[in-house]
Amino acid sequence: MALVTERIKTEVKEIVYDFFADECEVNKSEISDQTNIINDLDGDSLMFLELIEIFKKKYALEIELKTIGKYAIKNPVETIGQLIDMQILIIEHENRILELV
Amino acid sequence: MPVIKTAFIFPAFVRDYQDDKSPRIENFNNHLNHLLDIASRVVDPELTYFDPLQQDFLDHELRTQYVAYIYGCAISEILQQRSIYPDFLCGYSMGIYSALNQGGAISFADGLLLIRSAFQEISYTTMTGRFGMAGIIGLTESDILEILTFFPEVEITNQNSPYSFVLSGRQSDLENVLIKAIEEGAFHARMLNVTVPYHSHFLKSAALQFAKFVYTLDIRSLKIPVVSVLSQDLIKSPEDIKAELVENLYKHFNWYKTQLKLMEDGVTRFIECSPGKSLKKNARTIEGDCQFESMHEILSR
Secondary structure, three states: OOOOOHHHHHHHHHHHHHHHHHHOOOOHHHOOOOOEOOOOOOOOHHHHHHHHHHHHHHOOOOOOHHHHHHHHHHOOOOEHHHHHHHHHHHHHHHHHHHHHO | OOOOEEEEEEOOOOOOOOOOOHHHOOOHHHHHHHHHHHHHHHOOHHHHHOOHHHOOOOOOHHHHHHHHHHHHHHHHHHHHHOOOOOOEEEEOHHHHHHHHHHOOOOOHHHHHHHHHHHHHHHHHHHOOOOEEEEEEEOOOHHHHHHHHOOOOOOEEEEEEEOOEEEEEEEHHHHHHHHHHHHHOOOOEEEEOOOOOOOOOHHHHHHHHHHHHHHOOOOOOOOOOOEEOOOOOOEEOOHHHHHHHHHHHHHOOEEHHHHHHHHHHOOEEEEEEOOOOOHHHHHHHHOOOOOEEEOHHHHHOO
């Protein structure tokens, strides 16, 4: 289990905001934690997949995608804030994230 | 300076016209209307009334193929008028017809007739059952194959990326596969808006009938290389083209490997010749030094 510091939390938030601003061609200032990924940004599951790959590489995470999928079924992500929270949990717990369900 | 190689890529269908800013693009509308006019005389008079702003024909499986083909040809030709030339051409699934037309192997009218003939043969073959295709994102191929041991008639018919697959089969089987896929941790699993199990064994007899039409056509040698999505090899002779057209109906393809092969061959720029950007979106997880551009991004410059 990794220790997630405030610095990492800030970094995760920054990456997520930058990612969606770039992918969805919107100004970063238009995104907030309450922004709905599908309805407001026209986001999709491929973006989600790409973002997870970015975090897997950046933090050398040992986690299978399907583990995240199983977690997401019980903890659906709709907003940017929820996505950031889930990402932090993934960094913290990796494959053991399902034990939180 | 490194040489930039460009591939024009053509989708099979149009999902939406959200990226179509063509009214603002000089010359494009005139050319599109010209091709629509020809198509309306060759295969379907309704094409005269096509209006992208009305999101026309998206639920009409045959007309959306015609529209994808017409857009593909129109965009490719306008790009070349602007001195943007392809080093390679490649069609995603039924996008092969645009690629072959732009490569100089078939006439514009023959491309339309091929689409109609394939669709007619497929419709006869599949009229006795309910079929379809589905997309699964977030599982590996081996995860999906494990699920398919319980559904032997469902096939993985295309791979878009390491974690994105397309399946074909009977609709009821596919619906059950999707339920299992979600249980197994897929991020996304849904039926696609088609009623035909393209690229599956179900279409083999349709392909044999389609071959009778294919072999009546005057198919010429390619002037621009076209890459096979079935084998990832260059399609060389007219005989190869005929075989590819027939096999393209019932054999699996691999879009992911095709993109990687093009990159191996030096392609760093992919231009999607369609009013949407589904192929560009698909390419998000492709690693490497390359860029994917949509019609709007290029033509509006």
